[in-house]
Amino acid sequence: MIDQVEIEVVAGKGGDGAVSFHREKFTPRGGPDGGDGGRGGDVIIRADRRRSTLDAFSDRRSQRAQDGIAGGVNQRKGAAAPSMELRVPVGTVIYDLETDEVIADLTVEGMAAIVARGGRGGRGNKRFANSTRQAPRFAQRGALGQKRWLRLDLKLLADVGLVGLPNAGKSTLLTAWSRARPKIAAYPFTTLDPELGVVLAGGETFVAADMPGLIEGASQGVGLGHEFLRHIERTRVLVHVLDMTREEPLEDFAMINGELHAFGHGLSEKPQIVALNKIDDPDGRARVELLEREIAALGFPYRAISAAAGEGTQALAALALTVLRQAQDAEAVAESEAIPIIEPDPVRRGRYxxxxxxxxxxxxxxxxxxxxxxxxxxxxxxxxxxxxxxxxxxxxxxxxxxxxxxxxxxxxxxxxxxxxxx
Ligand SMILES: Nc1nc2c(ncn2[C@@H]2O[C@H](COP(=O)(O)OP(=O)(O)OP(=O)(O)O)[C@@H](O)[C@H]2O)c(=O)[nH]1
Ligand SMILES: [Mg+2]
Known part of the structure; x- marks a missing residue:
């Protein structure tokens, strides 16, 4: 599953050096005092777990850092421009579009790469004074920033996996969630598999994966069980969808969790949220009322929803996002040591x-x-x-x-x- 975008990055131009001469009351023209220009801003790309897609770049193909400030009179140096930071999801690989070389593989939260260097500031006229040229009337321009085309590739991994019996309403829920997602014009989302959806919750997004229903014996490989369970392995949080119109939803719940436990690979340790589905159905609603205390006593966060009517589905998305962030925070603690910054090869100035x-x-x-x-x-x-x-x-x-x-x-x-x- 690849989400892909091509962007141009342009680092800032250096500020120009100044031409100026010292001025005092009775000295119409003193020595040269034009200051140097400041460096142009770099373009940096940083992995940020709060991003789940590369959407942000779909309508801004060219990313430009600020230019450095020009030098001033009285040897005043122009300020360097701040670097521009682009935020991408963890797991983004950056390629040089022309050479197809990998510039960086941002596998860890906070990891960053400098993808375009800002131009050097120009030198002010003071710096060009020497014994034979005491009053230089020229300065140096700031250098252009580096400019290049990049390809960003993101291997989409689902943050949230939907599990449950066949017919529980998982696909209907993903559809309801995806409907709430604002259309982003011209974004080539057709490359996404239909079982994945980008879900919007409180201005942030996560990726949810629909799964085929699990049946008894899935952990033993019944009904392609192993294949399905392996998909679940790659998600961080599970939303367990229960069909409340069935006779014994709590037995269904226990059966599915039994299969997750039997399969191993940490599936039963994943944070789980319970979606009590089909409350638009009178039987479904009645059973939620009947079983709610028992369900609460299980200790899982839960929400009653109607996936078909879109009722409660946004609240469920918000809850899933909260649990997802908690899971990610727990992981980030382990990774928070040294965050690597990938720098381009140093320029060998003396060489030509x-x-x-x-x-x-x-x-x-x-x-x-x-x-x-x-x-x-x-x-x-x-x-x-x-x-x-x-x-x-x-x-x-x-x-x-x-x-x-x-x-x-x-x-x-x-x-x-x-x-x-x-
Ligand atoms: N009344 C009602 N019916 C629902 C609701 N959600 C899903 N359904 C119906 O339940 C049936 C199964 O829904 P799906 O979303 O396909 O269920 P699923 O969990 O994806 O099923 P599998 O893919 O087979 O595992 C469909 O007929 C849906 O219309 C709901 O909230 N209320
Ligand atoms: Mg389905």
């Missing part, structure tokens, strides 16, 4: 490739050269000088000479074509 492309143009390709080409205004003399100086310091001149590049030849750096000046 140099080669001649199919058009015969020499290319320099690496994080730092690309960054400089994108953030310094190469149409302007001073920042262009700065750019070449920085490249020469990285040994680019030697690499280009090796490729046969001479002064004045066109080269390509970070997607920008420039004339090489040694």
């Amino acid at each position: 490739d140099s080669y001649v492309d199919e058009d015969g143009v020499a290319v320099i390709d690496g994080p730092t050269p690309n960054w400089l080409a994108q953030t310094l205004d190469l149409h302007d003399r001073d920042p262009r000088e700065e750019f070449y100086t920085r490249l020469r310091r990285m040994g680019v001149a030697r690499a280009l000479r090796r490729l046969g590049v001479e002064d004045g030849d066109t080269i390509r750096v970070g997607g920008v074509e420039v004339r090489w000046q040694d």
